[in-house]
Amino acid sequence: MECQNQERNLDSGCCDKTSASTEASDICELPVKIDIIKHPNETDGKSTAIHAKILAPNDVTIYTYPCIPDFEKDKVVMVFPGPQAVSVQDMIQCLHDQSNSRLHHTSYEPMKKRLKCDDLGGSTCTEESFQTGSSDTTKGSEPRQRLLQRVVFIDSTWNQTNKISTDERLQDLLQVELKMRKTCFWRHQKGKPDSYLATIEAIYYFLRDYHKYCLGQEYDGEYDNLLFFYSFLHSVVNKAKTERKT
Secondary structure, eight states: OOOSOTTTTSOHHHHHHHHHHSOGGGOOOOSSEEEEEEOTTSOGGGOSHHHHHHHSTTTEEEEETTOOOOOOGGGEEEEOOOTTOBOHHHHHHHHHHHHHHHHHHTTTSOGGGSOOGGGGTTOOOOHHHHHHTOSSOOOSHHHHHTTOOEEEEEESOGGGHHHHHTOGGGTTSEEEOOTTOOOOOTTOOTTSOTTOOOHHHHHHHHHHHIIIIISOOOOOSTTGGGGHHHHHHHHHHHHHHHHHHO
16 A cells, blocks of 8 residues: 555645755764654644654655555564563564564465565575575674664554554564653653653664664764754753743
């Protein structure tokens, strides 16, 4: 299914004006593609998903539920807490195991279900090439990184997430949880733990952990610009709270 209404509920005027004033040096290049599934009742003015779209326009796509794209499930994860959720540290290994398991379960199927070796330039289709999407059998971290191509986030109030998170089209996705991160969101919802993050916080912290644990690189502020608007609004809210107390 190909969605035709991507971003249709965004405040296009605000987005266009802000995008025009965003310098090229402010644009973030992300190591994976980000897909945000936005609840139809989520208020645009309160959503932080648009921050990611403006600051990483080439790597972020916003869909309005019930529009959900078709995912290659072995190469996509959904950042959402739950009993089966894994950490970012364990995510790549879980994708590797999941892909390997599916490979073994389909090994008896007709050849048309397998990789087409002709499309790989006549190279040999090995288990390694199936898992990594590459025709080489190079060992190490780089091929394993290719296991992850897209990351799904849900943009909604926490009380409204159930309808999207339980959608059958998302059920086979590996869930990832950011348990060690704490929200700084000024509209924290009562009854929810402080590990339940705003959308832009979840994207930012996921990328930081991915950079460290999956890419194996020291973080040097590569994704800090994603928090530009969030940080600005946070300072405005805190200033207003301080002024009300005086």
